[in-house]
Amino acid sequence: MADSGTFNQKPRDDWGSLSSGSFLGLLFTQFLTATNDNVFRWLVIGIGKDYVDPSQVGKILMLGTVLFVVPYLGLAAIAGYLADRFPKNQVIVGCKIAEILIMALGIGAIFLQSLPILFTAVFLMGAQSALFGPAKLGSIPEILRPEKVSLANGLFGLTTVGATVIGMAVGNKLTDLTGQKGVEQHVWVPAAVLLGIAVVGTLLSLLLRPLPVANVMRKFPWDFPVQTYRDLRTLTSRGPLFRVALGSVFFWSLGALAQLNIDQFAFEGGASTETQKVPLLVCLVFGLGLGAVLAGIWSRGRVELGLLPLGALGIVVFCFLLFLVRGTIFQLDESTTSVLIWACVFLGGLGFSAGLFDVPINAYIQQRSPRECRGSILAASNFLTFSGVALVAVVFALLRLSYSPGSMEQVELAPITVPQQQQIDGVQSGFRQDWTADTDQSTIESILEAHRELPRRHLLATLLWVDVTQRD
Template structure:
């Protein structure tokens, strides 16, 4: 019987999305625990075999071997996730993990270094192949509004698993008195548990049976980015997701010399400080799943990016251990709040037949970020001779630059998030949305406009863009920098202005024409527009009324 027939016979014992999500979470968490136990236990074994003098070389080789498969095979893993059933691929790879851990018992018993490194490489390939399937199947298991919560749960559990796996590696090594074979046996049992959990995920369909892989993986990544560029903000989300792992990797690498140079602690204590940051990521990811809603979640990510920059800056100037711990927890928490909305955006805005490739592209750039973090730390310490505290300050400046880029590219989400917070706490106002519930691609005319009114509209329509007549705003610099602001060409009459507004419309993206004064649009302009575009736009006037309970905003359709 051929491999493909065997692959199709992989079973599934679940029928519901909630049960499947729980099984997916357990399967991936056990995999993360196993990765960390195996990786660190292998380091302890090789240090014992080769000597403590080789510790730095062993750690460097371990890090490189684990990262390389993500760079080489991420694009192919994405194609596999789209061509095959993600559930079946996940179960198959969990079976590979069981096999690897079985061989690891032999490798740890014989203490052969090349065999240990080889198994780590295979385990890294296993993780690289699993990742697009793990995240890509979430929208196939749960409804769209549950995806942010599911991502928050998966990410939170992953970082808790990292902490637990790192702890277990040291704990089991010490408890078994460096009997590494027994540790490998425990890893084998954990792998079996993960395999059984994967069987509990319900079957998912194949999405793109005919898609083919290019032999040169960089060209595949480039082609994926070209497709992603056709969807607004998808490329931004992919690179932002990668930036999160860059920040995490730099923090993990720099916190140990920071602990030694600034806090005068040991390198072991520095390792524990990163676990504090990982705990913060788990907390932030869980909160992001609870707080973030799909329409405004990217605005939360922008605010979280600013929080990361501020805490990096604070970390670079403090020498108090309690304040350092608080800063690291906050960096982690803001990191979780930053990452989950972008992961959700990638999942929900990728086509079903391309979702695995989009996630794979994000993985490729994420681990490129890990490599850049290592290179940057080397440049800071060896060439620029910066202290570890100054290294955190440099990354704070870089994060602040990323924040400015994000609020430029994701301005509608950022301003919508800020507006929601403002009007919730300080200025209650309600809006009657019945006219727009069925169609968000509409032209809204805001008369007697003020920025307060526009701010309120932004709070209600996260994807809204604003169009300013050129007689008031003559190609302002901020209209060129901010994605959601547009200036109409000079000299347009009413009919042409509405026609120009229509050219800025995209699905589910209303555009508001911003008038400082009352400006009645004649019916002839609407007819002229219909004749020009062979379709009928939805044109609404925005009216604000003062009532006892506060302001009310109504949308009135122009007949």
């Protein structure tokens, strides 16, 4: 990258507006980057499910998330260095070129039917996003006047939401379109989509005007783990910035958990294809986009931290309401159920509340960070944020270990065959009907004795769960 230290910071009167070519180029570059991230990620998750037993799907979700976010931890110091030492527009263009190469690797992995190479591409995509983030976010206050930063973050939230909806929908559609392991039919379509989006995004990134170097004297952090620690010290030494960064950790960790849960929530609610879960995701991200835009408008050119308590309260309330959703979400005849409607309403409310929470946080960190170390502070904030995301992914996988609710022994259950599971389901149905009819039912002990051919722990856990829920 050329050294652009000769550029001087332009006076505020010359800074661009929301309609400037630089801001629009950055906005649409971000939109296409987020779209490709989601198309590729959900395509990989869908293909990855074909390589494992259905009981192991949670591990695929966890692995995909962890591989994507680990680079944010390892490359935080390097990402901050690039954003401070070089013109941010050049860093962005370089990251977009890398995206083209990574998408080519991912497509090759699909053709080769190599799950390890495919997940390697996910890891590299995470690395590209980690290096892209501080330069992208740090560019906003350098391109725009200060009073436009909050609204700009609202627009970024809206485009990110739109990209998430489109990316998830397209990724899931490509999974269904290409068939088993992504190679049964129409194998050229993912290649055209992924490479096409990457190339167009790279061309749009060229619209950014040259930006000044924030710190021309900064050295490459060869001791990047130590530099990450220094960046964290820089962040924690600024108390208000650190507290707001912790709010970002909460937001993104909860968002990652919501995404992971929706996939399982949909299939446990009766979804039989990847595309059926799209309405749930659309409602979540539509609410997020609406909340982000309104947060930008309500801020009225200021950084409005007063929206944070309102957003946090909404997140708590709608998470609890989603916990209360019970029953079949997707019917075999594809009819709309009341359960689906309520799930969509609550997910929309959750997204709206999250949008109110996120925009003030981003605007505050960008605007209040000193220009000479803004990249380092944003990188440190990203490190904390994605540490939370990685932790949530691991906790999600642990919570999905095959322990049956109500099991007295709390021992991980060994796999059983499909016929055995069908027999256990039949026994469970009969036991539940006895409870519903309020008739004299057999005791758990007598049922276990009558079905000694079935795995005892599985049957015991199932019967205990019926007993507990019916008593409640």
